[in-house]
Amino acid sequence: TAGITQAPTSQILAAGRSMTLRCTQDMRHNAMYWYRQDLGLGLRLIHYSNTAGTTGKGEVPDGYSVSRANTDDFPLTLASAVPSQTSVYFCASSPGTHNEQFFGPGTRLTVL
Amino acid sequence: GQNIDQPTEMTATEGAIVQINCTYQTSGFNGLFWYQQHAGEAPTFLSYNVLDGLEEKGRFSSFLSRSKGYSYLLLKELQMKDSASYLCAVRDSNYQLIWGAGTKLIIKP
Numbered sequence: 001t002a003g004i005t006q007a008p009t010s011q012i013l014a015a016g017r018s019m020t021l022r023c024t025q026d027m028r029h030n031a032m033y034w035y036r037q038d039l040g041l042g043l044r045l046i047h048y049s050n051t052a053g054t055t056g057k058g059e060v061p062d063g064y065s066v067s068r069a070n071t072d073d074f075p076l077t078l079a080s081a082v083p084s085q086t087s088v089y090f091c092a093s094s095p096g097t098h099n100e101q102f103f104g105p106g107t108r109l110t111v112l
Numbered sequence: 113g114q115n116i117d118q119p120t121e122m123t124a125t126e127g128a129i130v131q132i133n134c135t136y137q138t139s140g141f142n143g144l145f146w147y148q149q150h151a152g153e154a155p156t157f158l159s160y161n162v163l164d165g166l167e168e169k170g171r172f173s174s175f176l177s178r179s180k181g182y183s184y185l186l187l188k189e190l191q192m193k194d195s196a197s198y199l200c201a202v203r204d205s206n207y208q209l210i211w212g213a214g215t216k217l218i219i220k221p
Binding site for chain 2: 035040041042043044045048058090097098100101102103104105106
């Protein structure tokens, strides 16, 4: 079982360009999440989806958008990247909002 | 505001016991999680506490006091592979996880 996969593993992006980070899970989990992790800070929630067809804003949603067209996929889009979006991005999923979260391997993004 | 505090770094000796503390102030409480994160890897789930008391799982135990806004993770018989960051997270009234910055645990032979 693959669990959660993320792509790409890493990326260098020019400021002003757009990019979509991909996240796919095969566990049929209802809830999915996008976090960013920066040195010295805890994981910060960007967007979440409690079930397919619904999304919500987390703590730091500005500059990011998501969609949840089906149960398995939860892409994160940066419309116009800025250097402050340089970070490691983790996608996570859970059976429901009452359960522990399972994390993907992460995407390391550098915006220059 | 919401706040999770953990020590930034701790050092311990192989075979010993270490306790990593976590204090929290959040809007609501619906459980506390501990995750382990090795350098360059994803966090992995260790333990969950929602009621006061101690939860034991092999070499790892986690304690919660809701009245004090306090938890600790206890690691016994430390092994070199336990060198990692340990993340404390509280599920708030919206059922979202609020994360501490993590405690980097260094194990010395």
